[in-house]
Amino acid sequence: MAGSPTPRVSATVIFPKPTLQQVLDNLRASGFRLIGPTVRDGSVILGTLEKISELPIGRLLDQKAGNSRLLPTHSADYFACTVGPDSWKRYLFPARSDLLTARRNGDGWIFTPASDDSPPFAFIGVKSCDLHAIALQDEVFVNGTIGDPHYAHRRQRVFMLAVNCSTAASTCFCTSMSTGPHVRSGFDLALTELPDSFVMEIGSEAGSNALAGIDWQPASAFDLGRAAQVTQRTERLIQRQVTTSDLPQLLYERIDHPYWDTIAERCLSCANCTLVCPTCFCSTVEDHSDLNGNRTTRTRVWDSCFILDFSHVHGGNSRPTIKSRFRQWMTHKLGAWIDQFGRSGCVGCGRCIAWCPVGIDITEELNRLRTAGAR
Numbered sequence: 598m599a600g601s602p603t604p605r606v607s608a609t610v611i612f613p614k615p616t617l618q619q620v621l622d623n624l625r626a627s628g629f630r631l632i633g634p635t636v637r638d639g640s641v642i643l644g645t646l647e648k649i650s651e652l653p654i655g656r657l658l659d660q661k662a663g664n665s666r667l668l669p670t671h672s673a674d675y676f677a678c679t680v681g682p683d684s685w686k687r688y689l690f691p692a693r694s695d696l697l698t699a700r701r702n703g704d705g706w707i708f709t710p711a712s713d714d715s716p717p718f719a720f721i722g723v724k725s726c727d728l729h730a731i732a733l734q735d736e737v738f739v740n741g742t743i744g745d746p747h748y749a750h751r752r753q754r755v756f757m758l759a760v761n762c763s764t765a766a767s768t769c770f771c772t773s774m775s776t777g778p779h780v781r782s783g784f785d786l787a788l789t790e791l792p793d794s795f796v797m798e799i800g801s802e803a804g805s806n807a808l809a810g811i812d813w814q815p816a817s818a819f820d821l822g823r824a825a826q827v828t829q830r831t832e833r834l835i836q837r838q839v840t841t842s843d844l845p846q847l848l849y850e851r852i853d854h855p856y857w858d859t860i861a862e863r864c865l866s867c868a869n870c871t872l873v874c875p876t877c878f879c880s881t882v883e884d885h886s887d888l889n890g891n892r893t894t895r896t897r898v899w900d901s902c903f904i905l906d907f908s909h910v911h912g913g914n915s916r917p918t919i920k921s922r923f924r925q926w927m928t929h930k931l932g933a934w935i936d937q938f939g940r941s942g943c944v945g946c947g948r949c950i951a952w953c954p955v956g957i958d959i960t961e962e963l964n965r966l967r968t969a970g971a972r
């Protein structure tokens with residue numbers, strides 16, 4: 598069966614690691630721009646991929662509260678790094694994107710919606726927590742009451758090559774949030790890394806086509822067993838646990854608890870946690886006019902509930918203190934999301950823990966609030 602043109606959807610195949618390059622070449626030949634994890638500035642960020650050698654081979658992200666270090670390892674694994682500060686939202690919901698241009702036309706204006714000429718993306722190496730984060734943003738931008746055509750245009754063309762996690766950082770808590778580490782759905786291809794080969798599950802027709810012409814073999818029961826052991830081992834590595842059964846009530850009942858004063862003494866309101874979060878979606882718009890006032894461009898930019906001006910509306914600011922902004926963030930993320938969307942806004946990726954400059958840990962803070970008792 599080796600080299601069969603296309604395996605069937607939902608089949609699982611196995612091939613030697615270097616063969617992954619042919620899969621990437623197939624995707625590029627189909628018109629995709631490949632985006633995946635690469636080493637840059639001492640961390641792992643998402644960027645354009647040409648070669649599998651650009652993946653963070655033999656590296657590990659050692660992450661703790663307020664700390665993330667890229668370390669060399671003895672392993673030659675391609676996908677051992679857990680998630681870095683970057684997330685896929687940078688490509689689906691860019692930090693800056695033009696929405697429209699207005700041109701003066703006599704006494705009136707002509708409005709032209711911005712066009713998006715970005716190529717379709719193939720996301721390479723999406724972890725299960727991030728697949729869930731994308732699904733959450735889909736709820737807002739695609740299935741929401743208003744929706745966002747810019748996001749939808751990019752999202753509907755994405756090819757998703759997901760990865761079952763083979764390692765966990767001390768900041769990971771996907772098992773508590775039911776978001777990982779095993780990839781269950783929402784992928785075109787899902788890969789498990791073994792020492793000498795990749796086991797690949799085919800989730801769609803597009804995934805099947807991406808394996809056309811490569812030298813794959815059907816995965817044997819032995820191969821499937823080895824792949825299952827990878828995610829089982831990762832599950833055991835995830836030590837951080839969060840109790841979610843009393844959410845959102847816990848947060849609502851303690852909305853005026855003195856606990857929030859103590860966290861406000863530590864939080865810098867820097868917004869790092871919301872910028873690295875793969876589910877946060879708040880934005881604002883900026884209008885830039887030329888000097889003679891004949892042309893204006895409206896641009897959407899990421900914003901954050903930690904920014905003072907974000908809560909400024911006519912008549913004043915509804916969240917003027919750090920205490921009120923931190924409470925808003927945590928109560929929305931872990932509480933009000935459940936009312937709005939039927940699930941938590943947190944996928945347990947741990948980014949906000951690692952990238953908070955003062956080491957504020959959302960899981961610890963929730964536990965502190967719980968053990969502080971009712972007031």
Ligand code: SF4
Nearest residue numbers: 864865867868870953
């Ligand atoms: S919790 Fe940390 S990252 Fe978030 S705003 Fe406060 S100091 Fe910044």
Ligand code: SF4
Nearest residue numbers: 874943944946947949
């Ligand atoms: S709140 Fe923190 S742990 Fe949860 S999804 Fe956002 S960045 Fe990840």
